[in-house]
Amino acid sequence: MNLPHNINSYYTETQFEEIQSKFDGKAEYENGEIVLSSNTSIKHNSIKGNILASLIMYFKGSKCKPYDEQIEVIFKNESELHKYKPDVFVMCDNPEKQGESFISPPKIVFEIVSRSTANHDYITKLYVYQKFGVLEYNIVEQNGFIVQYSLIDEQYEITNTFKSGDVYKSSIFEDLTIDLKDIFEEWSLKNHLRGNLFGDF
Numbered sequence: 001m002n003l004p005h006n007i008n009s010y011y012t013e014t015q016f017e018e019i020q021s022k023f024d025g026k027a028e029y030e031n032g033e034i035v036l037s038s039n040t041s042i043k044h045n046s047i048k049g050n051i052l053a054s055l056i057m058y059f060k061g062s063k064c065k066p067y068d069e070q071i072e073v074i075f076k077n078e079s080e081l082h083k084y085k086p087d088v089f090v091m092c093d094n095p096e097k098q099g100e101s102f103i104s105p106p107k108i109v110f111e112i113v114s115r116s117t118a119n120h121d122y123i124t125k126l127y128v129y130q131k132f133g134v135l136e137y138n139i140v141e142q143n144g145f146i147v148q149y150s151l152i153d154e155q156y157e158i159t160n161t162f163k164s165g166d167v168y169k170s171s172i173f174e175d176l177t178i179d180l181k182d183i184f185e186e187w188s189l190k191n192h193l194r195g196n197l198f199g200d201f
Contacts, residue, residue: 009033013081026069029083030124037117043142044112046186051088051110051140054178064092064107072101075132082128087112087140105129107172108136130156135172144184 010032011019019034020027026037040048048068055066069085076082083101088110095104109129111121121139129137130151137149137156150159150171159171162180170176 013083016083026085028085028120029081030120031080031082035117035120037114040112040114043186044114047112047140047142047183048087048110050183050185051178054182055088055090055176058173058176059090062092063094064090066090073106074098074101074103075105075128076103077132080128084125084128086110105133107134108138108170109134110138110140112140112142114142126156130154136170138168140183144180146180146183 011029011034013029016027016029016034023036025039028035028037052066052068059066067089069087071085073084073086073089074082075084086106086109089106090108091102091104092107095102097103111117111125113121126137126139126149130149133151135151139147139149141147144164146162146168147158148160148162148168148171149156152159160169162168164180164184166180168178168180168183
């Protein structure tokens with residue numbers, strides 16, 4: 001999809017909503033700019049599903065709930081407006097909503113990097129998530145590597161990196177852990193559901 005010509009490369013929120021409604025993929029609003037991402041790969045979706053399944057099991061019965069990129073999160077103040085669809089994120093304690101979009105910052109975000117979104121995830125979203133108070137931001141490389149940023153004194157610091165053979169550990173939920181093989185193995189989502197929800201099938 002080609003964006004309509006705009007001399008100043010600035011799009012209003014209304015223009016974004018119109019473009020988003022016609023785009024078959026992920027559309028995000030970046031304070032006047034529009035970032036379009038094509039439909040993701042099978043590998044990307046497998047990693048996302050595995051993380052989401054692990055978080056669903058961990059937060060079951062708590063005041064927190066994980067979501068995926070089907071749900072929008074709005075970050076805004078007097079001078080900035082960002083509309084994102086994080087790959088996986090966790091909301092807690094009755095977060096504020098605007099329609100079907102959240103306007104409270106998530107506690108944790110996982111973004112799965114692809115070639116087309118790397119700069120957006122590592123630079124722009126890092127800045128926005130830090131500024132608006134996302135406590136933990138995990139950048140997930142599809143080759144089996146995770147960089148964890150934690151908000152300390154209103155600034156992000158790299159608090160951990162995880163690679164093949166490691167176990168992911170949250171910096172804000174002390175007993176939240178996920179074996180990386182369960183994140184990056186293609187069928188771990190099925191195994192999660194089999195072992196934890198339904199028994200053998």
